[in-house]
Amino acid sequence: MTQLTGIGIAARDNVALSQSELAAIVADFPTLATPARDGGRLAYLDSAATSQKPNCVIDTVTEFYERSNGAAGRSTYELADRATAAWDDARAAVASFVDARPQQLVFTKNATEAINLVALGIGNASQGVAGGDGPLDLNLGAVDEILVTRAEHHANLVPWQILAQRTGAKLRWLELTPDGRIDTNPALLAQAINSRTRVVALTHVSNVTGAITDLEPILAAVRAQERKPVVVLDTCQSSAHLPLSFAQLASAGVDAICLSSHKMLGPTGIGALVATEELLYSLPPVLSGGSMIELVDMEHSTYMAPPARFEAGTQPLAQAAGWHSAVDYLRELDLSRSMINEHELTGQLLEGMNRVEGVRLLGPANTTQRLGVVAFEVEGVHPHDVGQVLDASGVAVRTGHHCAQPIHAHFGLRASARVSLGVYSTPADVSQFLDALQNVRKYFNR
Numbered sequence: 245m246t247q248l249t250g251i252g253i254a255a256r257d258n259v260a261l262s263q264s265e266l267a268a269i270v271a272d273f274p275t276l277a278t279p280a281r282d283g284g285r286l287a288y289l290d291s292a293a294t295s296q297k298p299n300c301v302i303d304t305v306t307e308f309y310e311r312s313n314g315a316a317g318r319s320t321y322e323l324a325d326r327a328t329a330a331w332d333d334a335r336a337a338v339a340s341f342v343d344a345r346p347q348q349l350v351f352t353k354n355a356t357e358a359i360n361l362v363a364l365g366i367g368n369a370s371q372g373v374a375g376g377d378g379p380l381d382l383n384l385g386a387v388d389e390i391l392v393t394r395a396e397h398h399a400n401l402v403p404w405q406i407l408a409q410r411t412g413a414k415l416r417w418l419e420l421t422p423d424g425r426i427d428t429n430p431a432l433l434a435q436a437i438n439s440r441t442r443v444v445a446l447t448h449v450s451n452v453t454g455a456i457t458d459l460e461p462i463l464a465a466v467r468a469q470e471r472k473p474v475v476v477l478d479t480c481q482s483s484a485h486l487p488l489s490f491a492q493l494a495s496a497g498v499d500a501i502c503l504s505s506h507k508m509l510g511p512t513g514i515g516a517l518v519a520t521e522e523l524l525y526s527l528p529p530v531l532s533g534g535s536m537i538e539l540v541d542m543e544h545s546t547y548m549a550p551p552a553r554f555e556a557g558t559q560p561l562a563q564a565a566g567w568h569s570a571v572d573y574l575r576e577l578d579l580s581r582s583m584i585n586e587h588e589l590t591g592q593l594l595e596g597m598n599r600v601e602g603v604r605l606l607g608p609a610n611t612t613q614r615l616g617v618v619a620f621e622v623e624g625v626h627p628h629d630v631g632q633v634l635d636a637s638g639v640a641v642r643t644g645h646h647c648a649q650p651i652h653a654h655f656g657l658r659a660s661a662r663v664s665l666g667v668y669s670t671p672a673d674v675s676q677f678l679d680a681l682q683n684v685r686k687y688f689n690r
Contacts, residue, residue, distance in 0.1 A: 280638030291666030365527035378525030453607025454617030510570035524550035616665030637680035
């Protein structure tokens with residue numbers, strides 16, 4: 245296979261998982277044994293929306309509530325100590341999984357909140373809110389620019405639109421090539437990234453096309469600026485499939501990435517911002533209240549150092565413990581191996597879908613520098629109807645605009661259906677989907 249490469253992808257040469265190893269992985273996920281709507285076999289192909297959870301994660305969450313449920317960081321009794329240890333251990337484990345330091349990881353409600361934390365923090369800094377004591381100048385104004393791309397999930401677009409409105413900065417964006425990749429033409433980058441650019445926010449992997457962004461020319465243009473822009477990279481889709489190194493990304497110019505537990509085999513309700521200390525210390529608080537303060541009187545407050553500065557309120561403790569278990573599972577599974585299997589399945593998907601009359605793929609036509617996230621259109625059939633016909637055959641896919649309307653507009657569409665792979669996806673899942681896809685137009689053309 246062609247190795248998936250790029251800045252921050254810490255892959256190494258390895259061998260694919262064997263059929264017996266893959267079967268053992270599938271057996272770890274109880275939901276995959278649930279009968280489909282038709283009573284038959286379930287082919288779950290919506291992992292880009294949310295991943296299924298292995299038994300170890302489910303057991304860890306249950307065990308936390310049974311044996312460790314206490315107020316973390318708030319008392320000295322044994323249950324509280326266990327809860328505090330679970331929280332701290334989870335931070336260390338998730339940070340290590342992406343080659344970051346624990347003090348660089350801020351727990352959030354989800355990845356959307358992680359991106360908003362940066363955007364809101366910069367907005368607060370621009371409006372003079374106290375609390376940021378780091379080296380970065382985050383004061384944006386009317387002469388400044390924020391750069392995004394048309395490929396973004398709404399979570400990495402709308403917060404920057406609002407920041408532009410708050411500060412008067414101009415929002416600009418990179419357009420896409422015909423097959424949906426971010427256009428990194430040097431002349432375009434030279435115009436888009438300039439002395440006025442203060443923030444660059446972009447996706448690592450598109451949640452519509454599966455395309456892996458070519459970061460090097462973009463980051464080279466960022467590093468060439470006398471005043472380097474803050475770079476925020478949306479790694480929601482890549483972090484569950486590719487072995488990432490935040491240390492490598494930071495060395496190349498990335499200031500922050502975001503993680504979503506529920507896309508990484510972990511529980512819902514928790515995510516993370518992973519950022520350089522320079523950025524975290526420069527951001528003032530966004531949410532305020534308990535857990536993030538040092539001293540409070542009736543007129544003034546002082547704030548904890550990051551990451552606690554950004555973790556106001558009661559922590560999602562059981563979710564953190566479950567996420568810890570999930571990254572341990574992924575580490576033992578070895579993403580350098582599972583991504584080989586997923587790459588082969590992506591090839592099976594693309595080849596089979598290209599043979600189905602009336603099906604149009606959105607995104608790259610081959611497996612070069614892309615993951616198993618494939619959006620598609622069936623001629624003359626609404627995406628919701630596509631999803632219902634597939635569901636009747638036991639196949640679960642996503643339908644709609646996938647929180648990415650601008651990239652759909654690029655392809656002249658308002659919505660699509662999307663199939664996406666997980667570490668537990670099998671050739672049988674793909675075959676079941678392809679057989680069902682053959683019947684979609686036949687069903688509506690009877």
